[in-house]
Amino acid sequence: MAVMKFLCDTKRCIECNGCVTACKNENASALEWGIQRRRVVTINDGEPGEASISVACMHCTDAPCMAVCPADCFYQTDDGLILHNKDTCIGCGYCFYACPFGAPQFPKKTAFGSRGKMDKCTFCAGGPEEDFSEAERLKYGANRIAEGKLPMCAELCATKALLAGDAGVVSDIYRERMVLRNNPDTIWGYIPTVGSSN
Amino acid sequence: MLNKKLNKSLRSLFALLVLLMGVGFSTTALAADEQSSKQQAVTENPADLWRAVKAGEPGFTTYNSLESDVLINVVGNDGRLVRDTYVKPAIALSVVGVFGAFLLFYLVNGPSKLEKGFSGRMLERWDKSDIWLHWVMAVACLILMVTGIFLLLGRHFLAPYIGEGTWGAIIITCKFIHDWVGPVFIVSWLLSVIKWMPLQTFKLYDLKWFLVVGGYINFGPFKGKHPDSGFANAGEKMWFWALAIFGLFVSVSGLMLVFPNLDLPRVASMAALLIHAGSAVILIAFTIVHIWMATVLSEGGMECMVSGYCDENWAKQHHNLWYDEIKANGTLKYQDD
Numbered sequence: 001m002a003v004m005k006f007l008c009d010t011k012r013c014i015e016c017n018g019c020v021t022a023c024k025n026e027n028a029s030a031l032e033w034g035i036q037r038r039r040v041v042t043i044n045d046g047e048p049g050e051a052s053i054s055v056a057c058m059h060c061t062d063a064p065c066m067a068v069c070p071a072d073c074f075y076q077t078d079d080g081l082i083l084h085n086k087d088t089c090i091g092c093g094y095c096f097y098a099c100p101f102g103a104p105q106f107p108k109k110t111a112f113g114s115r116g117k118m119d120k121c122t123f124c125a126g127g128p129e130e131d132f133s134e135a136e137r138l139k140y141g142a143n144r145i146a147e148g149k150l151p152m153c154a155e156l157c158a159t160k161a162l163l164a165g166d167a168g169v170v171s172d173i174y175r176e177r178m179v180l181r182n183n184p185d186t187i188w189g190y191i192p193t194v195g196s197s198n
Numbered sequence: 199m200l201n202k203k204l205n206k207s208l209r210s211l212f213a214l215l216v217l218l219m220g221v222g223f224s225t226t227a228l229a230a231d232e233q234s235s236k237q238q239a240v241t242e243n244p245a246d247l248w249r250a251v252k253a254g255e256p257g258f259t260t261y262n263s264l265e266s267d268v269l270i271n272v273v274g275n276d277g278r279l280v281r282d283t284y285v286k287p288a289i290a291l292s293v294v295g296v297f298g299a300f301l302l303f304y305l306v307n308g309p310s311k312l313e314k315g316f317s318g319r320m321l322e323r324w325d326k327s328d329i330w331l332h333w334v335m336a337v338a339c340l341i342l343m344v345t346g347i348f349l350l351l352g353r354h355f356l357a358p359y360i361g362e363g364t365w366g367a368i369i370i371t372c373k374f375i376h377d378w379v380g381p382v383f384i385v386s387w388l389l390s391v392i393k394w395m396p397l398q399t400f401k402l403y404d405l406k407w408f409l410v411v412g413g414y415i416n417f418g419p420f421k422g423k424h425p426d427s428g429f430a431n432a433g434e435k436m437w438f439w440a441l442a443i444f445g446l447f448v449s450v451s452g453l454m455l456v457f458p459n460l461d462l463p464r465v466a467s468m469a470a471l472l473i474h475a476g477s478a479v480i481l482i483a484f485t486i487v488h489i490w491m492a493t494v495l496s497e498g499g500m501e502c503m504v505s506g507y508c509d510e511n512w513a514k515q516h517h518n519l520w521y522d523e524i525k526a527n528g529t530l531k532y533q534d535d
Contacts, residue, residue, distance in 0.1 A: 017260060036261055041269050043251060045258035051247060055269055064275040067282055071369045072353035088366040090373045092349075093458060097468040098278040100270050105263065109459045112377045 002166035003061075003080035004123055004145075006154070007174055008054045011181070012161030015040050015052035019153035019162050023056070026124065026152035027141025032107040037121040038153055054153070054162050057082065057103035057121035065095035065104060079145065080167075081123045086139045091115040123164070124151040264461050277468035285475045289350055292483040300490045310414045311497050312511050320507035320533035321524075329506050331393065335386035338379050343482055345376040350475060380452050387445045394438060397429045403519070404432035414495065429520040433491075437484050444477040451477070507533045 023038045024031060031037070038056035063082045066074035073088035074095075093115050095104040106115035117139075126143030129136035136143060144151060154164035163170045256267040265271065324332070348356070349372055357365045407413075407425040412433050415421065425431075430438065451470035454462060462470075492499045498512040513521040524530040 020261075034263075036263075039259050039261035039266055041257040041259045041267060043247060043255065043257040043269070049244075049247060053251075053269060064278045068278045070349045070353060070373075071366065072357050073366075085362070085366075088362060088369070090370045092373060093455075093467070094471065097464045097471060098274045100272060100275055102263075102265055102268060102271060102464075106458070109461075111459060112456050115458050 002168075004059060004165065005080075005167040005170055006056065006058060006123075006151075007163045007170050009161045009163065009174060009177065010051040010053055011177075012159040013040070013052040013054060014159055014161070015042050016158065019054045019157055022152045022156035023121070026144070027122075029137045030139055030141035031119065032116070035105045035107055035119055037103075037105070037119065054157075055101055055103075056153070057099075057123070058101055059121075059123060060100075064098040064100065068094045068098040070094065075128070077125065079123075079125070081125050081145075083122055083125060083127055083140075084118065084120070085128045086117040086119075089117045091117060093118075121151075124149070265464060271464055273465045274468050277472055280472060281475065285472060285479070286350060286354075288479045289347065289475065289482065292479045293347065293486070296483045296486045300487065300495075304490070304494060307414070307416050309495050309497055310416070312509070312515060314511045314515075316498065316509050317511040319510040320501075320505070321510055321513060322506060322531040322533070323502045323508045323513070324506040326506065328393070329503060331386055331390050332503055335383065335390055338383040338386060339481075339485065341379045342376060342383055343478070343485065345372040345379075346475075346478055347482075348372040349376060377456050380449075380456065383445075384449045384452075387441070387449065391442045391445070395442070398435045398438040400432070400435055401428065403427070404435060407432035424515060424518070426519050427517050428523070429517060431516065437488055440480055440484050444480045447473050447477040448481065505533075 017040050020036055020038050020040060024036055027037065038054060040052055040054045042050060042052040044050045059080060059082050061080065063074065063076070065084075066076065066082060069084075070092060071088045071090045073085045073090075074082055075084070076082055091106060091108075091114060093104075093106060095118060096102070096106065103120045104118045105120060106118055108114055108116035122140050122143075124142045124144035126136045126146065127140035129139065131143055131146040142152065149155070151164045154162045157163075163173060251269050252272065254268050254271055254273075256265075257269065259267045348369065352365075352369060352372070356368070360368075403426040407427055410420050410423040410425050412431060413420070413423045413425050415423075451474040454460070454467065454470040455474065492503065496516065498509045499516075501512075502508045510521075521530075
């Protein structure tokens with residue numbers, strides 16, 4: 001079985017927020033107003049050394065959210081994805097405190113604890129409901145993984161900065177890019193003599 | 199004529215344009231030079247950037263949500279590890295361990311009996327408002343402890359054995375009750391701390407009480423000892439101050455957790471979570487001891503919080519200084535008077 005991962009290449013991310021839009025559009029049925037599952041953060045914005053990173057749930061191998069949840073509503077799929085059951089979620093917010101990436105989001109902020117059901121990136125893999133069911137669509141959004149496709153954010157990334165898929169394949173692609181970038185004969189991965197680009 | 203004039207002005211305009219472009223070009227070239235040298239300085243050590251990101255340095259984002267400009271927040275997971283490694287076992291130990299230890303102590307030592315038996319003369323110890331206050335707080339406290347234990351440990355001792363739907367219904371009910379009983383505890387806790395504080399100041403004779411473990415031990419060198427104590431003995435005073443201090447911690451941290459609209463930083467929320475559970479460890483341990491003492495270990499003790507009256511012999515044996523004092527100043531009140 002594959003282990004699914006995201007990777008954002010900061011040398012390629014141009015902070016276009018296309019991934020955010022792609023995600024919101026693909027999972028619109030499940031996303032309440034004001035919530036986005038993915039965001040782009042720019043470090044050193046407008047200064048030399050600026051770098052943009054698209055971030056969402058990183059589907060940790062040893063996920064803090066899964067460990068901290070009092071309701072035990074998280075589960076890990078065979079693909080290494082961290083998904084959760086919105087019917088069991090109690091909206092306590094602990095996963096948001098524990099998550100290193102700020103991925104869990106809540107639709108409400110009412111006193112006495114009602115934050116509503118937590119929502120986060122599903123790697124476009126839906127949830128515990130039956131694949132392609134109406135319930136799944138309304139609670140979790142798209143299930144592209146069951147269709148044999150990869151998450152919409154990465155698929156629509158114009159510069160191919162955001163990579164998603166099997167960890168081995170993703171890191172191979174990235175390693176190849178790094179090797180080419182460190183070659184003095186190349187310009188941003190382009191090898192003039194061979195004409196190939198990465 | 200007109201053409202010539204236009205031509206001339208056009209020419210001067212063009213000259214001005216060239217001049218401006220020249221100046222502009224040189225400045226942009228300078229700026230570009232400066233920028234590339236700065237960039238080089240940055241690219242020399244890109245690791246610094248990642249160190250900053252991992253340390254929680256915020257950036258710019260269009261998403262307007264709590265701390266969405268921070269890429270990595272390490273503290274949250276550290277807190278989670280503390281909670282899993284220390285707090286969860288501590289709560290379990292505080293429930294099972296303290297209960298077990300007291301059961302063992304009771305079986306080995308037996309209860310603390312009234313040496314002269316019941317006198318049948320009951321004297322006032324608590325008034326009606328005290329009794330109400332005590333039981334409102336006690337019920338709220340017990341509900342909070344039970345629901346709190348479910349929230350912290352339910353996923354380990356209950357969830358694996360029941361269906362997911364049933365478990366979901368139980369845990370959300372626990373959260374709802376825990377959130378709404380909280381304020382009842384806070385109000386009753388505040389009133390009782392204020393009302394009972396004057397009776398709970400530590401005195402020198404309380405030290406001696408600790409030295410003979412309160413006189414509850416029925417064997418060895420401690421047997422038959424009756425240390426001095428006022429209205430409250432040293433153990434009760436310790437319980438009161440633990441409740442006062444950790445009740446404050448538990449209340450403040452609890453309020454921090456049930457008001458997501460405060461938009462507290464995640465670090466503060468995680469700290470509140472740990473303080474809340476850590477204080478609960480202490481409060482649960484003391485509560486179990488308190489219930490053991492009142493129900494089975496101290497004969498005649500429970501009566502005080504049921505009717506508000508205690509047996510005269512019980513007062514003489516366990517709270518001799520208080521008994522002497524009310525007898526001397528005439529505030530002693532029998533039930534039938």
